[in-house]
Amino acid sequence: MPYQADNTIMPSLSGFPAIAFVALLILAVYLIAGYPLLLAWRARTGGKPVLKRADPQSVSIILAVRNGEKFLAAKLDSILNSDYPRGLMDIIVASNGSTDSTAAIAASYAGRGVRLIELAQASKPDALNEAVRAASAPILVFTDVRQALDPQSIARLVACFADATVGVTSGYLVVRSAGIEEDNVGLYWRYERWIRSNLSRLDSTLGATGALYAIRRELFRPVPSDTLLDDMFIPLAAFFRGYRLILEDQARLYDDPTSINVEFRRKVRTLAGNYQIMHLYPDLFTARNRLRFDFLSYKFGRLLLPWIFLGILVLSFFISQPWSGAAIAVQALFYGLAALDVGVGPRSPLKRLTSAPRTVVTMLAASACAIVIFFVPANRLWVPTHTATAK
Secondary structure (H helix, E strand, C coil): CCCCCCCCCCCCCCCCCHHHHHHHHHHHHHHHHHHHHHHHHHHHHHCCCCCCCCCCCCCCEEEECCCCCCCHHHHHHHHHHCCCCCHHHEEEEEEEEECCCCCHHHHHHHHHHHHEEEECCCCCCHHHHHHHHCCCCCCCEEEEECCCCCCCCCHHHHHHHHHCCEEEEEEEEEEEECHHHHHHHHHHHHHHHHHHHHHHCCCCCCCCCCEEEEEEHHHHHCCCCCCCCCCHHHHHHCCCCCCCCEEEEEEEECCCEEEEHHHHHHHHHHHHHHHHHHCCCCCCCCCCCCHHHHHHHHHHHHHHHHHHHHHHHHHHHCCCHHHHHHHHHHHHHHHHHEEEEEECCCCCCCCHHHHHHHHHHHHHHHHHHHHHCCCHHHHCCCCCCCCCCCC
């Protein structure tokens, strides 16, 4: 008599709920781990090297600042103390509606070659557009006020433009270590940088590191006033003209880590900005996008992840036992640890166990909340970023 498996011991996953559950689980694993690993292999086997040459040329360094008095002097000092020839740097501070001493600090550097542009109640894109109109150099360098530059960072960025295929080059943001919670946020950023680094080696990063990046002036496209992600809008204009957007990991700048709550608010804004970018650049979904596969697997996939996880949770209640019980138990443990982290002190031994799940859940929640862009004005999503050492 032929052997027959005892399905009462280990039931098979069958039926629509089970098939959908497995499909969503596979998709989640692919987006989180499978695609980054595939990308790393593609970058290693088919990467395009970048021609670099130390050939300093004039640059206009642009800081769009709103109420940046805590950081502006240190930032300007880090620029002026860089290894780049002082005579080739045109430094422009565009104060967009600052109500603190930002303008006074910038004006105090006038004798050292810093120009101040004051705009009343302007958005950051408005400030960028105005600064570019006043800029005089063939290379535009955009940088944020909070992060200090490595002395060689500007030279490293400019060296990449020796390659005629490069239109935009980004700096490499190094997040300092603090506590366990901040370190987990930093770990997330290292994961992001790994993906962007491999995209850069393969072709392009589909955006730029907003804290520091450079672009050929002729490729700049004025930014709409309500744009949340100027560091995607500006580089993508170059990308769709056939240029590469690369990450230069030797052009470094340094920042303190943010808490998970601050990172949540920042991530809501940036992911909401992705919806804006898809509206402004619909060709991201067409064959005009030479990295369409990567865009769908990375940028678009991030917006899908919270709904995929929600689908996995719901379907867990409709698949057969013992799979249902196991799936529910694993998810209950994971989300329970994330919830427990809210009440766990920073020095508790439990923090190492609870912090990572909370970071993941927070990023998923931020991605889900990004749909708020369809219901509120974009300027409502701008919030100041407070780091671990600058509250």
